[in-house]
Amino acid sequence: MVFPQLHTFFEHAGRLATFAGKFFAQVWRRPFEGRELICQLDETGTKSLVLVLVTGCAIGIVLSMQSRGTLARFGAEAVLPSMLALSVIKEIGPVITSLVLAGRLGAGIAAELGSMRVTEQIDALEVAALQPFRYLVVTRVLACIVMFPLMTIACDIVALGGGYIEASLSSDLDYRLFADQAFSSLRLSDLLFSTSKTAVFGFIVGLTSCSLGYNVRGGTREVGQAAMQAVVVSSLLVLLADVLMVRIDLILFGS
């Protein structure tokens, strides 16, 4: 083989594309696994909420602290709320939330499905005619698609709240003035596009992690590798997809 790494790359890309095709073929088919979907929504959303909220709060506080000094050099401290809102809602909130969730969920999903594969639980589902792909993969990917935007909204709110608390402690800023300045510079399209693009990130994280876990061959060592790869690959794909989505945003809605 002349370019073995290139061959491996295309092999993985092909496997992921096939997996995505299977997802779109299966997602419409009945019976829908409603009970499992609710469990996965809980796993993806409720159990990740604290992590997302803490991250959001820290981002807001740090962004506010660091930006004030920089803005003060240009005599532009008054635009701090607008800058915070634009940064958090358009970019930092969606991307950081997606990366945090990619770390938490990517490893978890790949490790869980990988363990099920090596202990023959997926085979057991298959021989019992229980459609393991629909039960395990479709539900997890759907849960990620639904919960990533909701988690992003939560992160955005807390980040702005953190930013306001830091700003008010430093400069006695009234919350009505902060909110007024923050939201006056935002368009509805900023909020809608930035939040809904995380559904795409959720799809990427869910699908990549499921694919790596579901296709594990071997033993516990391979399960560990799949968990690690799920975090790395899905994080990289989220960042690449973000570049593409920002470009689309600029084309559709301008700067």
Next chain:
Amino acid sequence: MPDADNVITIQALHKAFGGHQVLRGVSLEVPRATSLAVMGGSGTGKSVLLKHIVRLMDPDEGVIWVHGRRIDVLSLSELDALRLRIGFLFQGGALFDSMTVTENMDFMLRHHTSMTEEARLDRIMEALAWVNLQPAAGQFPAQLSGGQKKRIALARAIILEPDILLCDEPTTGLDPVSVRTVSELLVRLRAERDMTIVTITHDLLCAEITADAAVFLHEGRVLARGTIAQLKAHEHPELRLFFG
């Protein structure tokens, strides 16, 4: 076409993984309501053979008929319908870790029957009583011993009342008392429910208790077939080595 008396017929099955040839033309028949032990050393393709019967794997060459139907030409829905008539006991039990024992069994019933919740619970308790593990109903698989896991997995495998049971090393890693318990459950299954059983094993005690007939696999081929007594008396050096 296979003989109508045979529930499972396998003809000239070949399977390779990479360059390694695992099965080299295995043929065998399993008559209705009999128990066949497939014996042989490790790595001789016993588990691979069993997985072909439920089409967890597709052969490179060869044909398999189950209940008179050629399984490689079945549609997915036809294959699922056939799979519901087959119980599969996996080597490690393959119980779903995230579910309790009751949920493991209820999962099957919920998906494949229209039974009420009460009726399903009755069926589960009956199955647990049959393997003498009713107190384990609310426990998770991680809380069970190896022997208990095998018995629960057996109860789950038969919860939909299949007419064929495939067992992959049902007694591996168990103490002699548990080996006898699991083996006797398999004997009762055949006697009480007319079930056709194929057991992959290298455990002589299990084979002696459960099997009417046995085949011995070596290097992906059937080396000998007959009763356990006949295999034990066989002159071939591999069989003499295996049976000591």
